Amino acid sequence: MRGGWGILRGMLRGTIDRWRFESTLLRDNPLGDPFEREIPVYLPPSYASDEQRRFPVVFVLAGFTGTGRMLLNERAWFEAIDARMDRLIDSGACGEMILILPDCMTRLGGSQYLDSPAHGRYESHVVLELAPAVERRYRTLPAPRHWGVAGKSSGGYGAVVLGFRHPDRFCAVVSHSGDSAFEHCYLPDFAPTVRALDAHEGSIRRFLETFERKPKKSAQDLTAIMTIAMAAAYSPDPAAEMGIALPFRWPSGEIIPHVWQRWLDWDPVRMAERLPDPIRKLRAVLLDCGKSDEYRLYVGARQLAERLRALNVPVEHQEFEDTHMSIEYRYDTSLPFLWNALRPE
DSSP, X not given: OTXXXXXXXXXXXXXXXXXXXXXXXXXXXXXXXXXXXXXXXXEOTTTTTOTTOOBOEEEEEOOTTOOGGGGGOOBTTBBOHHHHHHHHHHHTSSOOOEEEOOOOOOTTSOOTTOEETTTEEHHHIIIIIIHHHHHHHSOBOOTTTTEEEEEETHHHHHHHHHHHHOXXXXXXXXEESOOOOHHHHTGGGXXXXXXXXXXXXXXXXXXXXXXXXXXXXXXXXXXXXXXXXXXXXXXXXXTSGGGBOOSBOTTTOOBOHHHHHHHHHTOHHHHHHHOHHHHTTOSEEEEEEETTOTTOHHHHHHHHHHHHHHTTOOEEEEEESOOSSSOGGGHHHHHHHHHHHHSOO
């Protein structure tokens, strides 16, 4: 049974185009990651039968350690995103849209969908390379009026940043538990990262080599690799080891103010204050977060919603009873939200 368990028989179903995309912008990236990526694309049920029809487009961004393919994973009692979309369309809760599922994974676990000399040009890959190729390959309605971007966790962060920085491409944004208010979500991870680096005399390269050899990664290992990946995205430095400047000194853990400030410059809460004019072009934003989110991201969602309201951006802010994990069911809320924002008039 494609896409998940418990799907109703007889339902009209979309199809998945497993697009092999050779990226010019990701070629020769500094981490040696593949430049050819599989980009699954969900094409709604009417796409094949109505050859004149054009559709809204939503880029759905995977979270840290995730790829677009992972959004199609079949698990007991969990719906893959294609099965979820089929059900929402069949029930009338959502109209037909094309879903693009990019792969922006790196050796460090993720790119935050940003360009960086430490990991590669992932923002440019999505916006300047992949999006125009989508327009050429598929029957899409015009951007930005009918294009949106959504994601969870790091994918939610990516959705917000791409929406803020590229309102000429996306007019609607959804962030499920996206990274924001960095002092609340990242600072608590710095001390465990210091400890993880102790065995490697503070060396990122040596830590990474050991990390990759381990058959099982500890919780401290995963915290450290996430911190290193964030530093690659937010504070690259060609003079630093692997081109990555950590925001604290080893072994003391003392914060380095000018490096930490570079992280804060990428915080969506601060970006909302710095980029008011492009952000005001957005037509619809949905921010949500679980009330028991382990990374305290509900604080960032609250602050970001306040900033957007002050800019008169149409924003919907929701909190729900859950943690950070296994909240894919929130796409039952956000996909119809996006349809209503992007649908043909």
